[in-house]
Amino acid sequence: MKKKWIMIVMTCLTLLILASCSNDEAKSAKKANKDLLENPYSKTEFMMGTVVTLKIYDKGKEDALDQGFARAKELADKIDVNDEATRSTEVDKINAAAGKEAVQVDPDIYYLIKEGIHYSAATGGSKDVTIGPITSLWHIGFPDARKPSQAEIDARLPLIGYQNVQLNDADHSVYLEKEGMQLDLGGIAKGFIADEIEKVFKKNGVTTAIIDLGGNIVVEGESPKGGDWTVGIQDPFSPRGSIIGKLPEKNKSIVTSGIYERYLDVDGKKYHHLFDPKTGYPFDNNIAGVTIISDKSITGDGLSSGAFSKGIQEGLKFIEKQKGVEAIFVSKDKKVYLTSGLKDKFELTDKDFTLAN
Structure with a gap:
């Protein structure tokens, strides 16, 4: 009988020790999660x-x-459209061989070009992957940006056509x-690269992350707080980081393009960097910015x-017809228009803007 009580006491002590360890481990895990929530692994370049x-x-x-x-x-390095003075990418080789011969490229570039053709067709040519003769002529965003003559534009328009x-x-x-x-x-x-970074993360077992490539944001998994992330929607009139409202999202890409992001000022008139393939000039309408919410970042682009x-x-x-895609349009007079899937989700936070639909 005495041995039996000793065994019961020993068992209880063991259970208490295990429970204590379990509690300590839970507290340690909770603290680690809190630390990562406040100070995630982060890198900026x-x-x-x-x-x-x-x-x-993810710990x-x-x-x-x-x-x-x-x-x-x-x-x-394969795609770069910025360092034009020194670059020699596969895209440059394709362009140099235009009208002469086909150029074999690696799978990444081939996929990107094929996607570019796909979206050129999907948008009815309003986004045309062969817009290069016009963008290189205006060169907006570079030190030598200028407004070309009408004759120069007219000479290059026939070269556009996916x-x-x-x-x-x-x-x-x-x-x-x-x-x-x-x-x-x-x-x-940038959309393609954001998607590829997400693939790398998933391959490494990352379940919760933020990928931020300027105008391209990807929120992976749920927020460390639980549930959806709170995603700020960029103000197209202001520098990056200024928002007009917010959305709850997870496992989504958020891509914003705005006319005040890159532009050329000529005699008081601003020419932005989003070009119409039909005219050779920037699109001229009442839109200041568009945000696309989609599963893949390349889709948003x-x-x-x-x-x-x-x-x-x-x-x-147009966006209502795209499966799994939503959009926010901001007009030049600061009115905000939403596709149907966002009307119960989007919260306007800037009093200078008004919801229009």
Whole structure:
């Protein structure tokens, strides 16, 4: 009987010790989660002409930051549209061979060009991956930006046309049919790179993260606080970080394009960087900015110009037809228009703006 009581006491002590360890482990895990919530693994670099910030909230996954940046740099070096004085990318080789011969490219670039053709067709050509002859002529965002003459623009307009790009899936070759044609992948490059960083994170077991490539934001998983992230919607009239409202989202890309982000001022008139392939001039309508919410960031890039080109009412109709895609349009007179899926989600926080629909 005495032995039996000793065994019961020993068992109780063991259970108490296990419970104490379990509580300590829970407290330790809770503290670690709180620390990551307040101070996630984070890294920031300037690349692709913008500030890139990656944040990871999963304990022990800090190494994925460097891997994410390594993938971003690898792709930026292949695509780069910024360092034009010294670059020699595969896209440059395709452009140099326009009207002469096909150029074989690696799978990343081939995929990006193919996606560019896809969105060119999906937007009815209002976003055209062959806009290069016009963007290089105006060169907005660079020190030598200028307003070209009408004769210069007219001479280059016939060179634009995604239908004149031949793709060969068998050997990943690309051929531009007309001499002088130029691909410009800048309009979808950041979206592609953001999606590729997310792939790297998932491969490394990251479940909760923020990928911020300037105008392209990806929120991966749930917020460390639980539930959706609170995503700020960029004010198109102000520097990055100024918001007009917020949305609850998770596992989504948020892409914002605005006319005040990059522009050329000539005699008091601002010319922004979003070009109409039909006229060779920036789109001229009442839109100041468009935010696209989608599953993939390249989708947001791909559809933003199409939405922008159509004006607010037709742009709303265009996005409503896209499966799994929502949008926020901001007019030049600071009115905010929402697609149907956001009307019960979006919260306007800036009193200078008003909801219009």
